[in-house]
Amino acid sequence: MTSRLASPEIYPPAQRMAYLDAASVGLMHAGAARSINAWQEALAQEGTIAFDEEAEVRILDGLSSAAAKLFNAGPADIAIASGETPLMASLAWAVSPPAGSCIVTSEAAHPSTIYPWMRVAEATKAELRWARGEDHYVAPETIEALIDERSAVVCLSHVEYGTGQLHDLARFAERAHAHGALLVVDATQSAGQVPIDVEATGVDAVVSSTYKWLCGPFGAGVMYLAPHLQETSPGIVGWRSHEDMWDFQADRLVYPRSAKRFEYGTMAYGTALGAAEAIDYLLDLGIEAIASHNRAIAEELRLGLMDLGADILSPRNPLERSAILAARFPGRDSRALTAALEAQGVVASLRRDFIRFAPHLYNDSEDVEKALSAIRTALVR
Ligand SMILES: Cc1ncc(COP(=O)(O)O)c(C=O)c1O
Structure with missing residues (x-):
């Protein structure tokens, strides 16, 4: 029992x-839902009195540190946006695998895991290599066999949305790195239900929405980026992308020297407060x-x-x-x-x-x- x-x-x-x-x-998480509603109501009633410029700079800090603990990383390695899709899209454009290279994935992956890479490959003419299986299951060996010196990226859902197949991140990171490729992981179906340790596994990027196993709201997503990816140019940029977001001089764009360069604009910030609370509860339980x-x-x-x-x-x-x-x-x-x-x-x-x-x-x-x-x-x- x-x-x-x-x-x-x-x-x-x-x-x-x-x-x-x-x-x-x-x-x-019930407390998270209350916090989101309270934040929204305060904004509705008082605008910038309730939410001033300093508050807008700091608003994502709680979720950054919760996600950092979740992935065993530092807060500066985390970017926040409204979901998995925009973060994965921004990363895919930042990496832009060139013509002649390939992106390896599994046909069992969720569309949102791989569509961003398909879109970029359409522009750059990189190849998409699909590992195929049977009855919704693709063996890890089949995926591994597609990784070679032409591979630029191996992109997988850590847990497959359909069958729940769990991939061994350390094994794929090792295989990808041996061929000079990145391992990029969509953790939307794993974060909150299985441990993820970016240091122990060596994964290059982990992206997740918060409304599934993290028990957070719609409208918040987190991304871990290894330090070498924190020097790339994000595919999605906006006023928050500048190192001093209140600089407001549009003829220059100096990115923060951290994963924060992937945070691009205004979002439904209350969702980040709620997601932080939801994740902190899970972390307390372990x-x-x-x-x-x-x-x-x-x-x-x-x-x-x-x-x-x-x-x-x-x-x-x-x-x-x-x-x-x-x-x-x-x-x-x-x-x-x-x-x-x-x-x-x-x-x-x-x-x-x-x-x-x-x-x-x-x-x-x-x-x-x-x-x-x-x-x-x-x-x-
Ligand atoms: C693995 C995975 N990635 C992404 C998503 C959805 O992405 P988003 O939250 O950006 O819509 C889902 C939703 O089912 C999913 O299972």
Whole structure:
């Protein structure tokens, strides 16, 4: 039996339903939601009285230090923007792999992980090399085999959004670096559910949105950049890109000598306050503790689903598993099953032709039981 790791008042909806959908949207930390709303309301009521120029310089500091702790980096190695996509896009243009080079990725990756690189490759004529697999799974060896001296970038989702396949960052960093390539990682499906240590793994860049496993809001994203990438020219620039953002002289642009050069403009800053609070809560509990809690719940669910006759599409190798479980029932329509689950208070999501379950720190064994019993009911209909 596995109990909830989080205090019940932090994620109240977890008491009303079996919410197994962190891979779509994690339940938001209640205090974070309150902070975001309070910040927005103060701005609405008082404008620059509530939010002056000094406050605007400092507003991203809390999230920078939370993300730095999360990735085992320094705050100056972190850039903040409104999500994974703009940060990845800005980085892809900064790197701009040239014609003759290639970008290696997996067909299991999320579109937002790789579209920015596809767009840049369209302009530079770099090649995209796709590792192909079977039934939503691409073996790490297949990806590795594509990395050679022509590779400029290896770009992967740390945890694949569909099956939850977990990639070994140290192994890919070593392979990429041996060929002079960068390892760029989208951690939107991993940050908050599995530990990420940029120093131990040697990864060059890590980008993540905050509204899934970090239990933060829509509208905030974080990026770690290794020092050598902090000297590149971002693809997206604006007034905040200058080393003194209040300089305002438009005929010069001097970037900060840090990852902060990738912060470009005004954003819904309240989201950064909320994301910091959400991440700090996870850090206090410990990401290792969350990972082992989630593994236990996912394993209970996996065994129960198999007993009910499910095909599990998530990796067989335990080292490649995360808390995401992809399942389908032979001869049954996954869309109809997902809807039947929701009607019984069990929230999961339909992806491609399978049901995706994603338990997190606010779930317990009772939620697993509820999910299994709802499936049992749906299967006899
Ligand atoms: C791996 C991954 N990256 C990125 C995203 C979404 O990116 P954004 O938050 O920028 O829309 C998702 C959403 O499902 C995802 O799974």
